[in-house]
Amino acid sequence: MELLVPLLRDRLRLHQGSPSRRLAGAVADLAQTGALTPGDRLPSERELAQALGMSRGTVAAAFNALCEEGLCERRHGSGTYVTPTRSMAGLITGAVLPADLSTSVVPDPSHLAMPPLDPATLLRSPSGHGYDAMGDPRLRALLGSGDAAAAAGSVLITGGAQQSIDLAARTLLRAGEQVLVGDPTYVGALAAFRRAGAHAVPVDLADPGAVEAAFARHRPAAVYVVGVDNPTGALSVLRHVAELAAAAGVPLVEDRTLAPLVYDGASPPEPLSRLHPRGTVTVGSLSKVLWGGLRVGWLTAPEALLARITEVKLDSDLATSAVAQRLAAELLEHNPAGPWVTELARRRDRFVAALADRLPEWSWARPCGGLSVWVRLPGADGDRFAALAREEGVAVAPGSLFSPDCRHRDHLRLSFAPPPAVADQAVAALARAWARLR
Known part of the structure; x- marks a missing residue:
């Protein structure tokens, strides 16, 4: 809540109407821009009222409006949660955004070459029942074939890079621990660390001295790095981060979601797992090279760590869609990047x-x-x-x-x-x- 309250205060002044309507609009803003993601639990009415200096009735009215408009849902005995829904931009204002x-x-x-497919082929999986915990072997082989680090270890198929980051956070971090991040950095990763109860510490990761000082001061439980930076689009050279993490025995989460998308003759950044092979979780996704709606991602990690991450995934997700994985494999083979x-x-x-x-x-x-x-x-x-x-x-x-x-x-x-x-x-x-x- 300590991160959510300042964001809500900032956005309250951007909305007009009654206090409850302004609060509902502020929550909708955070959901629309990704600071709140589906499944996030909102603070209790009492806690949020005290933090914002509002009455509990005002907060209750805002939550009611959010639930009525489909942005949130109340779960008896548990609280109020952000729900997966249609475009959130117009839920409170009624606006329809064309861009x-x-x-x-x-x-x-629209850029994809669609291969000829027999629908029946999409309904098959190696196991027959479709519950392949690690993912479709054909897709795992395709994803590992171009990356020596991935090919040397195991590949776990996930429901997108966001799930991969969330799984890494839930496996590596405990409530109250600290994770070093760049500044700025990917908003979805910040949300995942917040859900895990960890504190994200902003550091200039390009500055070796700043990173070394942050290791000494904060004793982080993990470090999150992005190969091709989101949001800036810069190509990161972060060998020193991997070397420091390896020396300190600190796990590294390397987000390579955007690594295939480099321009002007540049080469993708070198995978940091080669410098920290025993402690790196590498995250990838097909959303940026195929289609965001496909929702197929993956992660690689050392064998023991991957086993722990797989157990965490199985707690809430028995398997990634076999149909999506078969389609992804077909599309990968027919669509060079x-x-x-x-x-x-x-x-x-x-x-x-x-x-x-x-x-x-x-x-x-x-x-x-x-x-x-x-x-x-x-x-x-x-x-x-x-x-x-x-x-x-x-x-x-x-x-x-x-x-x-x-x-x-x-x-x-x-x-x-x-x-x-x-x-x-x-x-x-x-x-x-x-x-x-x-």
Whole structure:
């Protein structure tokens, strides 16, 4: 709750109406931008009322509104939880957003070459019953074939990179422990660490001295690193982090979800598991190279650690969908990453050119990889701007979501993955919102 309350306070002032309506809107904002994810438990009415200086009745009314609109559900004797639902952007305001730049997930599978498939083949699994705990052997072999570190160990298929990070957090971390993270860093990882009860400590991971000092001061239980940075799109060189973690015997969670997406002739960053082979959990996903809706990810780890992670997965998820895994294997064999990476580079160049034309006051570093641009708004609050952009019909992710202590208030993460026509529409909406703010 200590991380949630400051975020809610920031967003309360962005909404109008009664106190309960403002609180409901603030919660919806956090859900729409990823700071709250499906399955997260909200604080109790009494706890949240005390923390925000509101009456318990106001908080109860806000929770009732959220439940009525499908964003939350009450579980008897347990509390109020965020639910999987339709696009959350318009749940409280009623708005329909035609353009979404808040997420870096590839928006549609239109770039894929679909192989000829007999539907019956998708309904088969090696075991026959479909409960293959580690995943489909064919898919595991395909995912491990291009990575020596993965091929040398085992591959566990998951329901996407987010589940992989969550499983690593639940296995490696205990309540009250600390995990070192970059700043900014992936908002979904921060949410997973928060759910595990751990405290994320922001560190400049590119600075060896800062990392060494953080190890000495915080004695972390784990370190989370991102190969191709999300949200900045920078290519990280973090050998020193892996070496320090190996020397200290600290587990490393390396998120390589965006590693295949590098541009301008660059090579993907070297897997850090080669430097810390006995303590690295490597996370990957097909969401960015195939389709976000496929929900197939994976992780690799040393044998003993992988066995522990698999046990944690089996506690709540007996097996990843066999149908999704068979389809993923077929798509992987028919869709090399090269053409899609080339297309994404074109979309990036077109998007940043449109930003420079319509919003010349903004600044950013041209991303070398990934799916997003990390934009700085001069003299402006990103949270407030995100609310104005939503009113203009475009969803954006404010920079404060990507830091454990809500830094980067003058930044936004903007995805350049949408088709050009959608991106052009979104930039026009951003320009309108910026004119209103200024």
